Amino acid sequence: MKSLLLLSHVLSALFLMSPTSCEQAEYSNNSRIFVEGKVISPNTPEVQIKLISDNILISETKPLDNGTFKLGGPGTTAYKYLSFGQKIKSFNAVQPDCKLSYDSLNIILPEKTYFRFTQIILEP
């Protein structure tokens, strides 16, 4: 009886410790993602481009003076997005299904490994 009581405690503790309640992105080994493109902004040299998945910063860079950038990093299990630290006015992507987030701060990428943006226009 006593052992049964103990078991019930252990089981409930195990249930509380189980990670199923919060699914988070993990790195997926042997997987890479690459993004390239051109940013058009009044303050191009100060733009910080970040590739993010969940709370993982995959990669970051600054564009060249002409606005072009290349960004590569490890793959993850969750969806990824591009962030520029400021609002995005419009963009043109070679790959379909890239979406602007509701607050216009990020470009949400579909599940692919290569992306090219012919232009990304940032709000002044």
Next chain:
Amino acid sequence: MKKYVILFMLLSQSADAQKNNFSFELQGITYSGLGTNFISEGLGTFTGFGAGITGIIYENVGLGLEFHKGFTQVKDVSVFGDLKKPNLTTFEISALYRYPATEKLQIEGNIGVANMQIKSKSDYRIDGFSEGGTAFLLGVKALYSLTRKNSLYILASPKLYFLSTGTSIDHPEFDKYYSKPTLLNFTLGLRLYL
């Protein structure tokens, strides 16, 4: 007469080599990316240590096993990603041909396969990120005897590794950039014949 003397010297060399069949090595190693790929542009030079054994099977032909561990830093985050402290583990098996150039100097040629894994730590996840695959390797080793009985040698060796990782990117240029790096290895070490 001179010919016979040379022939005798060569024979006695190979007889010596056969006497010392098995060897053990301790090494200092470096690896760097060669050409245009994510290792040469994204990472610094790996430096570390290694160990190896060799055995002669028939005349001057034998087998070698080697283990290397190297450490480096990320040089360009936009190429390699926001990862920390990448380390390289290599485990290889190779066929070797041993040529006794002089009484003290031996030259070895190596051809083989290796398993290479690059593991990186991350600020965001405990497990970190790893990538790797199989490499084809080609190398040369120069060995110089330090003792009168030719039981201890100092060695220097360059090696090329043509790695193929399991990574794939939907663009041929960047797929090659991330999945087919060539690495150049330098090894300096000591070999002891058992």
